[in-house]
Amino acid sequence: MGRLLKAFWIAGFLAIVIVCLSVALAPDRVRDPNTVIYATYGDIKDWDPAVAFSLEVMVLANIYEPLVYYDHTRKDDPLEPALAESWSVSEDGLTWTFKLREGVYFHDGEPLTAEAARLSLTRTIELAKGGFYIWDAVKEIRAIDNLRLEIETKYPAPIDLIASSQYAAYIYSPAAANAGTDWFDEGNAAGTGPYYLRQWDRNQQVVLERNEEHWAGWSDDSIDRVIYKIVRESATQVQLLLAGETDFISLISVDLVSAFEENPDITVEYIPSWKNSQFLINTQQWPTSDVNFRRALTYAWDYQSVTENIYAGSAETARGIIPASLWGHDAALETPGFDLEKAQQLLDASGVPQEDRKISIAYISSSEAYQNAAELFQRNLSKIGVEVELRPGPWGTIWDAAKNPNSAPNAISMTWWPTYATPSDWLTGLFQTEEPANFNLSYYANPAYDELVQAGLRLEAMDRAAAIEKYQAAQRMLIKDAVAVFYADLKERIVHSAGLSGVNPNPAYNAIFFREVRRKDG
Amino acid sequence: MVRIIVQRVLLMGLILIGVITVTFFLSRVLPGSPVEMMLGAKPTAEQIAKAEEELGLNKPLVQQYGIFLKKAAQGNFGDSLITGRPVTEDVYLRATATLELVTLALMLALMVGLPLGVKAAVKKETLLDHSVRMGSVAAVAIPVFFLGLLLQIFFAGVLNLLPLQGRIDSGVLLDSPFQRVTGFYLIDTLVAGEFGAFASTVRHLLLPVITLSLASTASIVRITRSTMIEAMQQDYIQTVRAYGIEQTDIHYRYALKATLIPLLTVVGLTYGFMLGGSIIVEYVFDWPGVGGYMVQALLNNDFPAVIGVTFFVAFAYLSINLIVDLLYHVLDPRLRKS
Numbered sequence: 001m002g003r004l005l006k007a008f009w010i011a012g013f014l015a016i017v018i019v020c021l022s023v024a025l026a027p028d029r030v031r032d033p034n035t036v037i038y039a040t041y042g043d044i045k046d047w048d049p050a051v052a053f054s055l056e057v058m059v060l061a062n063i064y065e066p067l068v069y070y071d072h073t074r075k076d077d078p079l080e081p082a083l084a085e086s087w088s089v090s091e092d093g094l095t096w097t098f099k100l101r102e103g104v105y106f107h108d109g110e111p112l113t114a115e116a117a118r119l120s121l122t123r124t125i126e127l128a129k130g131g132f133y134i135w136d137a138v139k140e141i142r143a144i145d146n147l148r149l150e151i152e153t154k155y156p157a158p159i160d161l162i163a164s165s166q167y168a169a170y171i172y173s174p175a176a177a178n179a180g181t182d183w184f185d186e187g188n189a190a191g192t193g194p195y196y197l198r199q200w201d202r203n204q205q206v207v208l209e210r211n212e213e214h215w216a217g218w219s220d221d222s223i224d225r226v227i228y229k230i231v232r233e234s235a236t237q238v239q240l241l242l243a244g245e246t247d248f249i250s251l252i253s254v255d256l257v258s259a260f261e262e263n264p265d266i267t268v269e270y271i272p273s274w275k276n277s278q279f280l281i282n283t284q285q286w287p288t289s290d291v292n293f294r295r296a297l298t299y300a301w302d303y304q305s306v307t308e309n310i311y312a313g314s315a316e317t318a319r320g321i322i323p324a325s326l327w328g329h330d331a332a333l334e335t336p337g338f339d340l341e342k343a344q345q346l347l348d349a350s351g352v353p354q355e356d357r358k359i360s361i362a363y364i365s366s367s368e369a370y371q372n373a374a375e376l377f378q379r380n381l382s383k384i385g386v387e388v389e390l391r392p393g394p395w396g397t398i399w400d401a402a403k404n405p406n407s408a409p410n411a412i413s414m415t416w417w418p419t420y421a422t423p424s425d426w427l428t429g430l431f432q433t434e435e436p437a438n439f440n441l442s443y444y445a446n447p448a449y450d451e452l453v454q455a456g457l458r459l460e461a462m463d464r465a466a467a468i469e470k471y472q473a474a475q476r477m478l479i480k481d482a483v484a485v486f487y488a489d490l491k492e493r494i495v496h497s498a499g500l501s502g503v504n505p506n507p508a509y510n511a512i513f514f515r516e517v518r519r520k521d522g
Numbered sequence: 523m524v525r526i527i528v529q530r531v532l533l534m535g536l537i538l539i540g541v542i543t544v545t546f547f548l549s550r551v552l553p554g555s556p557v558e559m560m561l562g563a564k565p566t567a568e569q570i571a572k573a574e575e576e577l578g579l580n581k582p583l584v585q586q587y588g589i590f591l592k593k594a595a596q597g598n599f600g601d602s603l604i605t606g607r608p609v610t611e612d613v614y615l616r617a618t619a620t621l622e623l624v625t626l627a628l629m630l631a632l633m634v635g636l637p638l639g640v641k642a643a644v645k646k647e648t649l650l651d652h653s654v655r656m657g658s659v660a661a662v663a664i665p666v667f668f669l670g671l672l673l674q675i676f677f678a679g680v681l682n683l684l685p686l687q688g689r690i691d692s693g694v695l696l697d698s699p700f701q702r703v704t705g706f707y708l709i710d711t712l713v714a715g716e717f718g719a720f721a722s723t724v725r726h727l728l729l730p731v732i733t734l735s736l737a738s739t740a741s742i743v744r745i746t747r748s749t750m751i752e753a754m755q756q757d758y759i760q761t762v763r764a765y766g767i768e769q770t771d772i773h774y775r776y777a778l779k780a781t782l783i784p785l786l787t788v789v790g791l792t793y794g795f796m797l798g799g800s801i802i803v804e805y806v807f808d809w810p811g812v813g814g815y816m817v818q819a820l821l822n823n824d825f826p827a828v829i830g831v832t833f834f835v836a837f838a839y840l841s842i843n844l845i846v847d848l849l850y851h852v853l854d855p856r857l858r859k860s
Contacts, residue, residue, distance in 0.1 A: 012633050022724035023683060037692070045606055046562075053562025133566055185606060198696070202615065203810035205692055227692050231808050235671070236687050239679060243686070396823045397554035419564065429564070438567040 031244065033519050034224040036500070038248040038512070039231040039240055043203055046130070048184035049170040049191070050123060053130035057166045059206055059228060061511035063107075064170035064191030067098050067117070067149075067163040070421045070508035072272075072325060078421070079160055083112060083171055083192060084149075093156030093462040098163070100147040104215045106173035107189065107196040114143035116174045121151075123177045124168050131167030131419045156461035158422065165420035166509045194515040195226060205229050208514075216515070226514045241266065241497065248496045248512065254312055254368070257493070265498050272325035273492040274507045275417040276318055277369075279361065279377075279485040280430065281410065284443040288359060288410045292350035294482035297359075297411070298336040299343035300380045301485045310372045315488040320475045321426045323489040325507055327464070328423030330472045335479055335486065344384045358387040362402060363413035365392035370413045373487070402441045412441050415490070421508055422460065423471050427453045431478060442483040449477050523851065530847065534840045541836045542594060542829055546587055549825045555579070556823040560603035590829075599833070600826035604818060609830035612815060617834055618705025619689065620804070620811035624796040626727060627734035628789065635739040639746025639781075640773055646751060654747070658740035670733040670806035677729060685726050687808035694722045730807040734800055738792045745788050746781050753780035782853055790846035794839035 031037075046052040049064050067084040074080065084098040104112035118141045125135045137157030142150045151159050163169050173190035176183065187200030194216070195208035206228040210218065231237045234251035241249045244265075252260075260266045279301075287293050303317045316324070320333045347357065361377070363370035371392065378388040391398065391409055401407040416439075418425035433450050434440040456470030478484070492505055494512075502516040557573040558565065565573075574580050577600075578589060593600065599609040642654040678686040685691065689707060700714035708727070711720035753759060754777055762776050801813030812831060819827035851857050 008633060008637065015633075019724060019728065022721035023728075025718075025721045026683075026725060043605070045604065053564070128569070128572075130562055131564070199699075201695055203814075204689065205695065207692075207696055227696075229688070229692055230810075231687060232814060233687075233805055233808060236674075236806070236808060239674065239686055243679065243682070245686070394554060394821060394823070396556065396558045399558060400553060400555050434567075436567065438570070439564070 032225070034222075035227060036223050036225070036248070036514060036517060036519075037227045037229055037246045039237045039246040039250060040228045041230070041232050041234075041237075041251050043230055044200065044206060046185070047187060047189060047200075048129075048181045049172055050127045050132070050168060051129040051181060051184075053167055055510075057509065058511045059208070060170060060189075060191075061166060061193075061509050062195045062208055062226065062514055063189050063193045063197055064172060065193050066165065066169040067100075067171065068160055070161070070164040070506070072507050078327070079164060082164075083117070084163075087160055089159070089461065094153050096151045096153070096159040097144075098149045098151070100149060101215055102147060104192050105213055106176075106192055107211060108173050108175055110173045110175055110190070112171070112192055113146050114149040115146075117149050117171050118143045119174045119177050120171045121169075127181075131165065134162050134165055134168055134420050137162075153461075156458055158460040158464075161422055161460070162420050164508065166511070167419055169420070194513075198225075203230060214515075218515075221518050223514050223517050223519070241495070244497065246497075247500055248494070252493055252495050254314075257312070257495075260495055267496055267498045267500075267503075269494045269496075269503065269505070270313065270491045271494065271505045272323070272507055273417070273490050274323055274326055274421075275415055275490040275492075276321070276323045276426075276486070277315070277413065277415045277488040277490060278318070278321070279363075279374075279411045279487070280414050280442040281482065281484055282408055282412075282441070282443055283445075283481070283483060284405065285408055285410055287350075287352040287356050290350045290352050291481060292346045293352045293357075295336070296343040296346035296350065296384070296386075297381070298482050298485050299339045299346065300384060300386070301336075301377055301487060302338045302380055303487055304338065305376065306373050306487055310369055310376070311488060311490075313491075314493050315490050318486045318489045321430070321478060321484070321486055322423040322471070322475065325489070326418070326421065326423055328468050328471050330475055333472070333475060333479065336482075340380065340384055347384060347386070354385065357385055358389065359410035360389040360391055361411045361413075362391040362393065362398040362409040364395050364398065366394070367413070374413070377485075399441075403437050405437070405443070408437075408441070408443070411485070414439075414441065414484075423468075424453060424457050424460065427471060427474055428457070431483060444478075444481070444483045446477065446481065449474055452477070526851075527844075527848065530844050534844065537840060538833065538836055542833050543587075545829045545832045546590060547583075549823075549828050550583060550586070552823075554823045556603050556825050558823075560606075594829075594833075599830040602819070602827040602830075603824045604822055604827065609826045612827065613812065613830050613834050615705065616810060616812045616815045617838075619809060620797060620800060620813065622706045622708065623727070623730055623734060623803070623809060623811060624793065624800055626731045627796065627800075628738065628793055630731055631735040631739040631742055631792075632789070634735075635742030636746055636778075636785075638739075639743040640750055640778060642743065643747045643750030643754065643777075644773055651747075654743060658743045661736045661740035664736070666733060666737065666802045667806055669736060670729070670803060673729045673733060674806070684728055689723065689726050689810060690719060691722045691726075694719050730803050730809055733806070734796065734803045738788075738796070741788055741792070742785065745784050746778075749781040749784050750777055753777040756780070783850065786846055786849055786853065790842050794842045797835055797838045 042055050044056045044059060046056055049060055052060055065082045067082055069080050069082040070078050071080050072078060083101055085101050087096060087098045089096050100112060100114055121141055125132050125138060137153040137155055138151060139154045140152045144150050176190040189197040194211055194214045196211045198209040199207040208226040210224045234253055237249040237251050238256060240246040257268060260268050281294050281297060282288050307315045307317045319335050320330055322329045361374050363374050374390055381388050398412060402409060402412045416426055416430060429439050431440055431442060431444045432453060433445040437443055452470050452474040456467040459467035494503060494505055496503055499520050500517055501520055502518045503512060504516055557570055561569055561573055578586055597610060601607060602609050602612050605612055638654055642651045645651050674686055677684040698716045698719050700711050700716045700719055703710055703713060707723040711723055759777055762772050804811045804813035816831045819831060
């Protein structure tokens with residue numbers, strides 16, 4: 001018999017033995033009830049809390065804590081103590097004092113002191129990465145004694161709200177601050193939060209383990225371990241969820257939601273988020289430089305159909321730019337509705353001749369919702385004689401084109417959320433005069449508007465009611481000038497196994513706080 | 523022989539420079555700036571300008587290219603804008619995952635395909651031959667992602683026998699961490715003496731390896747069969763037969779040799795193709811390999827990563843071609859003379 005053949009048989013036999021043994025030796029798939037698995041679609045990029053400005057906050061929110069938490073369920077007084085027990089502001093609104101919690105330790109054993117907090121915040125600001133700009137007002141940060149932190153500002157600013165941000169506001173250990181970004185990015189962390197980072201295996205998983213020393217204490221049925229498993233494919237996530245091998249999934253296809261809702265083992269929750277979607281209308285480019293033409297566009301949008309059919313439960317029709325779940329929202333704001341007749345009248349009143357009634361609309365091509373909404377808009381506009389050219393593309397590409405006045409489309413999709421809990425984030429970020437354009441892709445330039453928004457910003461620290469008045473006036477200006485089609489306040493859709501309780505999402509943080517999660521009996 | 527090798531290696535160098543040059547200019551010419559993805563959701567205009575300056579994106583294109591070539595010559599392709607790490611490190615980490623998958627898939631394809639091809643050729647026009655040929659047509663025809671899903675549904679879903687995705691169990695990875703020396707988990711776990719982790723790796727490899735190997739098994743069967751049939755009609759086989767040598771020896775020792783050259787071509791091409799083409803299998807099974815990295819890099823305008831990954835695939839392809847060519851010389855005495 002040929003030697004080759006013999007070698008073949010032996011190798012084949014060995015392989016079969018190994019495979020059989022491996023399958024037979026597989027451990028029983030009994031899940032530890034105190035471990036929760038979350039299927040995430042992307043790996044962590046920035047472990048440095050001073051840099052992280054994306055998906056990673058989902059993990060960081062369980063490892064780190066800010067000075068103050070924002071709790072949207074506490075309507076009038078949404079801020080609650082986190083690392084700071086109490087805080088106050090001087091009468092001129094320029095000096096904030098935070099009294100820190102005593103006996104709190106970082107995961108590396110260092111104690112939380114005012115000096116540690118100062119070091120952490122100062123480093124974040126000086127690094128100038130991620131969302132550091134929320135601290136723009138800060139002049140100096142001082143540790144007055146072991147537990148008292150003083151923040152002095154150049155102008156009155158709502159430092160309490162800013163300190164509750166999920167970006168650029170986490171307090172980390174001084175040793176970590178000294179070790180720097182490279183140390184963090186090797187997969188290290190040192191916060192005060194309820195979980196510490198046990199393992200990061202790149203492209204595969206992140207494992208958090210309960211921090212026994214956490215200041216808020218633990219109960220017996222708390223979750224011990226959280227595994228963020230990287231599963232990039234939505235169908236695979238679904239299969240894992242159905243097989244009970246994950247508790248949460250992060251990629252949810254709209255088509256599957258109704259099937260999930262009927263499945264007793266799966267819970268679908270909708271919670272308000274601070275994200276909202278709009279199409280920004282270019283106010284400089286012909287023909288949308290004509291205000292009546294822009295107004296016509298805002299009346300040609302079928303608001304109800306878009307939220308009810310296209311977003312299918314995951315959005316509500318927006319009223320203005322500030323979402324209904326955030327302070328400063330104006331429920332009485334008069335906004336345009338779907339009315340093609342009115343749109344036609346406005347078109348005719350505009351100075352745009354028939355042959356010029358052509359516009360281009362850019363949107364993120366991977367978003368089914370944008371695509372369907374834009375196509376519906378296109379159809380409705382064609383009924384009143386406006387021709388629409390759709391320009392889908394990846395965000396990087398359409399954003400670049402929109403920032404250049406020569407290649408900018410007449411309208412572009414935009415989903416926005418605040419870096420910290422303030423309505424001014426939309427008003428300044430999207431519509432304040434900007435040269436060159438960054439996110440003000442409406443190219444809106446209105447000094448009266450800018451003044452109103454800036455006045456509101458100054459009032460936010462001391463007199464929020466007065467700030468709201470300014471913001472409301474500014475919003476009315478945006479509606480009058482028809483700078484965008486404001487159409488959807490988005491809801492966060494969370495899909496998890498029905499065996500879990502305490503999943504209390506908070507619009508201020510894109511994360512599940514696992515300290516509050518419990519596994520129901522049975 | 524040495525001259526041939528030197529010639530080929532020099533040529534390879536030229537081709538690689540050409541490949542990265544084309545990729546460099548293509549990635550710069552296409553619309554969309556890469557820094558937006560790098561800076562998170564809402565960067566300020568100042569942050570963008572600063573990042574562009576750091577990356578040298580505001581310099582003239584030719585100057586950028588010069589800087590890039592100089593660094594590339596030192597093996598530095600820059601940092602990925604998505605992961606923030608050196609591209610070479612990223613690609614190496616992921617390439618080992620892909621190599622492990624592809625190598626095993628090809629080995630499986632050979633181990634199944636060769637004997638099947640020989641058998642089909644020997645039993646030409648019998649039921650066995652017909653079923654093998656039908657089977658290989660079907661195997662080539664099934665789309666890879668569909669096969670992957672079917673296997674997942676059956677072995678993971680219905681039988682609950684094999685894992686659905688990933689390279690290793692979460693718990694195993696946590697409780698028995700092992701040193702990544704080669705990046706091949708089968709080897710690393712054995713070296714570390716972590717047999718539980720080894721078994722877990724085997725279980726995770728099974729489905730993707732089978733999925734990836736099926737189509738190449740079919741082409742190996744077909745090549746082996748047709749060249750075997752041709753070889754069996756040659757005079758030298760008649761001679762061997764006349765000597766009264768045993769049938770299996772005739773098949774596997776004398777006739778099979780004739781199939782080695784065309785087989786080598788197929789194996790070489792398949793290996794090279796699989797390195798870049800296992801994207802779909804990697805995607806379906808969440809295999810953390812080069813394929814997923816490539817897709818992510820392309821979707822996000824991650825220039826350095828795109829160039830790095832293209833370089834890797836081109837390099838692997840060319841190296842395999844070189845090895846195949848050299849093996850021709852070893853296997854075929856006729857080539858050595860000329």
